[in-house]
Amino acid sequence: MTEGTFDNLPSQPKAPNPRLLELNAKAKSPDGLTPHEEGERRGLFAHPDQPEAQRLLQKEYLSSLGLGEMSDKERERLRAIRAENYARRQREEPQIEPTRRTEEDRDMSGDQAQARSHELQLLYTQAKLAALKEHWQGDPKTIIDHMIDDMPDDVTVYTMDTLARMPKDEPKPLELYLLSHARTLPDFTDGKPEGALSVMESMRCLRDEVRTKKFLLGIREAIANLDASGVDVIRMCNAGTGAIPILAIYAALCSDKVKCDALELNPNAAQIAHEVVKEFGLQDRIHVRQADATKFEPDEPLDFLVSETMHSGLTAEPIVQILSNLQPHVKDSGITLPSRVNIQASLVSLADYASPNGKFVKIYGDMHPLTDQDWQEVASYSPGDNLDEISITIPTGDKPKGNYMVGITSTVDVGTQHIAPYQSLITMPQYVRDTKSDPRIFTLTGNAQDPINVKYRPGETLEGKAA
């Protein structure tokens, strides 16, 4: 992977994304509506040719977020405009039935359907940005600090009775605020180099709110400590910065002393990250580089190293390899976040996992069953530790007979901030599997049985890893 820099790019005018306009005209949602109609139905879109409707739609959206008020009279007026528009559309385009699916929709493969849903998301995001932009006037640090205060400290647990109240997978205020600083909204359907996340995936990390909040609070605390230590410059590296380089940007907003190399493997994500940094006016202090952080050599010793390139149990993502490469460049007086990852394991009864009375948590789009487990700590990792293999032995002797799965999770310390199992995707239990979607079931007889051994290398998935 070549390393690139984006400082010399020609500046692009701020114009609507042509792809967006094209999609607006052509694309249909699974309900057979154009994205514009779909957005309208969800109350997100302004009618470009109806200023009154546009103003009322924005009011409706802001009031739904508790950021504004809408009178009954205004609501009634918007309802009447919607009814008029709907009736007019039926007259002008009677072929568009709200529930009709097009031939094209029926024929779409999984990938195409996913691309379509990403495209719709892009359109909703743009509409939300249009509605919210004027509410974000002022000092970015103050705005982000308010958003951090509003972010939850823990995940919400839902039961079968409350599942309907689970939030939709929609961008959260912090993601929208940062995205409002991109020159054009990204094409969410981009490919990615091996080992990297796609643009969309890296942006969605911000919806993992407990994770994001604890990393930001950990960064604020670390910068305060480094500032107080009297250094003139805080040399920082953010390895795996994503398309929305929030961790680097927030660090730079916390202290003028921060100078940061923000590394990203995915060139499209690096490009967007650079644009966002530039819009915040931080391009002289945050240098976005397309680079592989497992190989990158910083020019000078580091005071501060931050990398959120991990999945639970240190599986699937390369944080261990990245920190093995970069931790030797951190000064003795420096700080690395995360500061510790403890890996935990447990046998989880299949009945408990699949129980219809179970509890669930949702991290952005994905719902996860929550079981009441005694997690046993099986390994402890600090940045730079030599960790070639994670080898876990799980005793079976004390378990009643039945079917079990092997769950692996972790806790993550970010300075004094602690992320517990289930609070984030990076601490969400994963299960040893035979294939991607097939968990391995271990049948215990209740008699003396050998322990279960699980071995994997950091960064690998848990497929086929039990002996």
Ligand SMILES: C[S@@+](CC[C@H](N)C(=O)[O-])C[C@H]1O[C@@H](n2cnc3c(N)ncnc32)[C@H](O)[C@@H]1O
């Ligand atoms: C979990 S995201 C973090 C996004 C963002 N920093 C945040 O915390 O909200 C991790 C990012 O690291 C990138 N990445 C993965 N491996 C990398 C590597 N070897 N070098 C640089 N970046 C990498 C991924 O493409 C992804 O964008």
